[in-house]
Amino acid sequence: MEPLVVDVVHFYPKENAQTHNTNKFEVVNEENPTVTIVRRGQPFNGVVRFTRAFDENEDIVQLVFSLGDKPQMDTQGSIFLHRDAVPDKHAWVAKILDVQGDTVSFEVSTPVTVPVGCWALRVVTRLKSSSAREFYDFDQDIYILFNPWNPDDQTYMEDTALLQEYVLNDVGKVWVGPIKTTRGKPWFYGQFDAAVLPACMFMLDRAEMPFHLRGDPVKMTRVISRIVNSNDDAGVLVGRWDGQYEDGTAPSEWTGSVDILAQYLETQQExxxxxxxxxxxxxxxxxRALGIPSRVVSNLVSAHDANSSLTVDKYYTETMEELDYDPNNPAGADSIWNYHVWNDVWMARPDLPPGFGGWQAIDATPQETSSGLYQCGPAPLEAIKQGVIGLGYDVEFMLASVNADLMRWRKDPESESGYSMVDTNNYHIGRMVLTKKPYVFDPLGDEDRMNITAEYKHSEGTASERLALMNGVRYSERAKRYFAIAGNLNSDITFNLREIDTVSIGQDFRITVDIDNTSKEGRNIKAALSATSVFYNGVKAEVVKKVEGKVFVGPGKHEEVSILVKADDYLPKLVEYCNMKISAMAIADETKQSWADDDDFQILKPNINIKFNEDLILGQPATAVLSFVNPLERALTGCEFRVTSAGVAGRTLRLAAPDAPPHGLVSAELPVQPKKLGTINFVATFKSAELKDINGAVSVEVFEG
Structure with a gap:
């Protein structure tokens, strides 16, 4: 008798996907799927057919699963097929379910800590009475993913209903824009697209992440935060903030992640x-593709604390002209971003004291290095909220992002440090932290907005919020010095910069400062007002208008100073996303009391309207009409829409549109052919030479014919 020879191995990709919550992946829904996608710590079924009948008393069948090119103990599972095998959450097990002549049905269980990735399988057969072996290499991919449905997995989420959102939802919203005009930008995650899992494997290899560490979500998410930017290791995306994108795709044009990951995989270039x-x-x-629950988080008015003082410091000359550098930190100035977006990922933290599991912040935008690389997190939200900055990773940086104090300093030759404090603002940073509400998708409105500020910090001004920040300050010598000075300010004049709520593109607006003198003597005030166009990360682009002047405010009197900014002043100087900063500074001649404030707002643009002329029927052609009204006094040229949807043939379609006259309709027709039933989402962006960053989305039902 010779050892068994394998004829065929099959893993029922469709059936296993049903029980493993992987049935949304496109590759398992093909007519004859060749890729198996399962979750760790949960049994999956297979069958093997040999060229002769299987003899349980004489034949030995060994399954050898391996990950990576040099399998070690943690990246190899070597198991024998047994009738009486007992599943064990810490071990590889293969149990025989049924024998029919030459065909054996079996069930494989994997350890709940097994590394995540694309595993290979070799089947080794021999006889009990002989050492001669036969080898069979299975030529299909077997992906093993994290299993947040399994209570023993580190990524387990007790409220498993939420996994419909945080693992299985492939469309979402990202809140962008300054605090008063922030809006949800639809984003197509597309984690089930055929290109995504191979792209994830390529990323982890490019990051040179050791295979045996790929089962640890703490290490995995830290590596992901590093490899999604290209700064250290030819990662996925090149960051750019200066408006010059001609040799690539402008950030505002992307409609989702799949095009980016597919391009990265195909070109193997950033x-x-x-x-x-x-x-x-x-x-x-x-x-989400790998099975780690994740959400996108937007922090409105976000601090970048460049010198670990837990403050954001702005410096002015003796006459209250703002300096564009930090005299105390040659490496770089602190900055305030209109908004900043990062991610929360969900996991237990067995590496930390109890109480720090749950949501963890990670940030892939390259701002500061952590352990020498551009990576950030995972930082437990609970540690950020309590100001426990000694825990891994990067809690201090995230604490400053949401809760630093804004301090302003004026050059002062009489002060010991060379600067005296103008004022301190405890409320300015981290005004609101937003994410998408589970189970809701509102393509045009804000019904799906969820405020999670309370998960990041105690309510501003409460004793708990001050204590959490001071808890952080206590561990930092530098921060102690900054906060010590903040206690000694007095003033008899109050200033107020009026906030601007909404300005539609093409409208004029006015900057106004109210000045109240509460003293018994008159005051001569020197004031400066300016409007500047800014990039959303706080970098100034161009001064749109600036005026300086003097005003006398009598004892107990109220005065106001203001300037009008016309559309013709700002339109030529707007930069992407149309963010504006208005700044006001003042100093009293008699007392040298000084004041400064600024406010950010966004010039608003229209949304794209997406309408269908008929009901959508599976497999039948239909037409989508995309349109909006040109808000400008000038024509739009070089118009192009970009549309992404999972439910139609072709991932992302580009659509040229005719030039649009001033205040005329911009419109294009898109032929669509739905390829799946139920709700499908369309996400669109628009660009032209004169107007960019216009967005829209719609959810529609597809019916059976």
């Missing part, structure tokens, strides 16, 4: 260009 929400969108796609 993809130009990304900004924070693009990095965050790709991170969520990668995490």
């Amino acid at each position: 993809v130009p260009y990304g900004q924070c929400w693009v990095f965050a969108g790709v991170v969520t796609t990668v995490c």
Whole structure:
């Protein structure tokens, strides 16, 4: 008798996908799927057919699963087929379910900590009475993913209903824009697209992440935060913030992650260009594809504390002209971003004291190095909230992002440090932290917006919020010095910069400062007002208008100073996303009391309207009409729409549109042919030479014919 020879091995990709919550992956839904996608710590079924009948008393069948090119103990599972095998959450087990002549049905169980990735299988057969062996190499991919449905997996989420959102939902929203006009930008994650899992494997290999560490979600998400940016290791996206994107794709044009990951996999080159929400969108796609619950988080008015003082410091000359550098930190100035977007990922943290599991912040936007590389997190939200900055990883940086104090300093030759404090603002940073509400998708409105500020910090101004920040300050010598000075400010004049709520593109607006003198003497005030166009990360682009002047405010009197900014002043100087900063500074001649404030707002643009002329029927052609009204006094040229949807043939379609006259309709027709039933989502962006970053989305039902 000779050892068994394997004829065929089959893993029932469709059936296993049903029980493993992997049935949304495109590759398992093909007519004859050749890729198996399962979750760790949970049994899956297979069958093997030999060229002769299987003899249980004489034949030995060994399954050898391996990950990577040099399998070690942690990246190899070597198991024998047994009738009486007992599943064990810490071991590889193969149990015989049924024998029919030459065909054996079996069930494989994997350890709940097994590394995640694309595993290979070799079948080794021999006889009990002989050492001669036969080998069979299975030529199909077997992906083993994290299993947040399994209570023993580190990524387990007790409220498993939420996994419908945080692992299985392939479309979402990212909140972008300044605090008063922030809006949800639809984003197509597309984690089930055929290109995504291979792209994830390529990323992890490019990051040179050891295979045996790929079962640990703490290490995995830290590596993901590093490899989604290209700064250290030819990662996925090149970050760029200066408006110059001609040799790549402008960040505002992307509609989702799949095009980016597919291009990265295909070219094996970094993809130009990304900004924070693009990095965050790709991170969520990668995490959800691998089975790590993830959400995109937007922090409105976000601090970048460049010198670990837990403050954001702005410096002014003696006459209150703002300095564009930090005299105390030659490496770089602190900055305030209109908004900044990162990710939360869900996991237990057995590496930390109890109480720090759950949501963890990671940030793939390259701002600061951590352990020498551009990576950030995972930082437990609970540690950020309590100001426990000694825990891994990067809690201090994230604490400053959401809760630093804004401090302003004026050059002062009489002060010991050379600067005296103008004022301190405890409320400015981290105004609101937003994410998408589970189970809701509102393509045009804000019904799906969820405020999670309370998960990141205690309510501003409460004793708990001050204590958490001071808890962080206590561990930092530098921060102690900054906060010590903040206690000694007095003033008899109050200033107020009026906030601007909404300005539609093409409208004029006015900057106004109210000045109240509460003293018994008159005051001569020197004031400066300016409007500047800014990139969303706080970098100034161009001064749109600036005025300086003097005003006398009598004892107990109220005065106001203001300037009008016309559309013709700002339109030529707007940069991407149309963010504006208005700044006001003042100093009293008599007392040298000084004041400064600024406010950010966005010039608003229209949304794309997406309408269908008929009901959508599976497999039948239909037409989508995309349109909006040109808000400008000038024509739009070089118009192009870009549309992404999972439910139609072709991933992303580009659509040229005719030039649009001033205040005329911009419109294009898109032929669509739905390829799946139920709700499908369309995400669109628009660009032209004169107007960019216009967005729209719609959810529609597809019916049977």
